[in-house]
Amino acid sequence: MSSSKTRERQQRILDLVHKDVVDVDELSRHLGVSVSTARRDLNKLAAEGRLLRTYGGAAFVSHERKEHTLNERMHIQRPQKEAIAALAAQQIEDGDTLILDAGTTTAALARLLIGRGDLHVITNNIEVLTILAKDPDIRLTMLGGEVRKLSMGAVGPLAELALGRLSADKVFLGADGIVASRGLCEASQDQAYLKEKMMEQGDAVFVLADSSKLNFAGQQAWTPLSRPWTLITDADASPEQLAAFRELENVSVLVA
Template sequence: MKKTTERHQAILEFVRTRDASVEELCAALDVSEATIRRDLTVLAKQRRLVRTYGGATALVGMHEPEASLDERKATQREQKEAIALAAAAHVRDGDTVLLDGGTTCAALARRLSVREELHVVTNNLLAVMALANAPGVRLTLVGGELRSSSMSTLGPLAELILGRLTVDVAFLGADGVVAGFGLCEASAQQAYLKECIVARAAEVIVLADSAKLGRARQQHWTPLLRDWRLITSTLADEAMLAPFREREGVTIELAPELEWSAVA
């Protein structure tokens, strides 16, 4: 049963980014056509995808409940810390840096707390807590409506503030990152705020653990119509990375795994 459940999840992940034929799914999952056809029939009956002639496509409007803040803090912790360490290497003393909401950006904030002559702009209250007493960091909080599920701010006031700022480098998180689509988010306000951030940054770096690559579980999108860097984990396999390698303007950086003693 576990193998069937895992296979169903893999099929759903596959069709969320594009239509898929039975042959493509067979090759990707290394199973027979009969198995894939049975799986598609089951998933269609569960209204988790739509059968097409010779394959399947995503169910329009399909989305999943957003994970809680506590769940996100505990998930992929080692990867997030490794990504944060790699991201910190892109920050120079004297930079103005924007940190997006999310636990990976909060991990980056902890790495930046020892830096000198740094100006950090953020809507991430977890990052604020990490940087509030950092002597070398000037901290600007982007105000707005509090989103308690992520401990970040958003809405018209946050958008207005961002429209009055420019930054050297912006670090963005997301619920999912899909090559050719952009950043996937649970709400339109989140997606649009990230679009505002992208417009005000000289450099854009997306921080995403391997579980977020190709994941399109929410309905709202921030397009990335410019050059950008993706920092992810060495645990991301080539099948996850290939769609990003095929895109012009995307630079991929793999953050080496850390020893647990460096994370704890």
């Protein structure tokens, strides 16, 4: 099918989602296409920041994509985030010291660490702290600082100062968006800079980003990714989305 027809169909999807037709099966019936085609279009539009992928469908956003609360994020791309977390957990070995960033995907990873035994987790993520406090065998270090209530993560000079006195075997980062040529995008400079400091303190860096965040550049603060790192994303990511990352020599790509 021609690219013009594809874009026309995707514009129809945006119109339908704006009218609260948000289920992928219903969208495919309206468009007269297969569910897999509708899903690919949704993933493409989500990567462009024109809508949000949700479980089984999509939600409308304006071009000025607002930052969602932690509770809202928990329900967006939830199965994909859980699959990413499961693959991330496979990268962790007994005795590892980990840095877990703020975000719902890193919180999903934390849930999978309960019962894993000898681990040290350093985090600015209040949800991670709540989850892992239940496990007596996991050592926890909380980074202090100013709490961003939207993400329930600590940021700022105090968090950066504490982080500078610590080191880790593996760092697991989240992001609002990720662009191969630019790095991670975030809503604030404090978030972006803290992620940079986290990477400096870890031997290995993993970025946990579902397919809707790939090639999304809708926030104004950036964290460059100049050192070797691993992208862990989900199976909804298209070959086109992944191509730019696979072309980079310093990036490994894992698909859950």
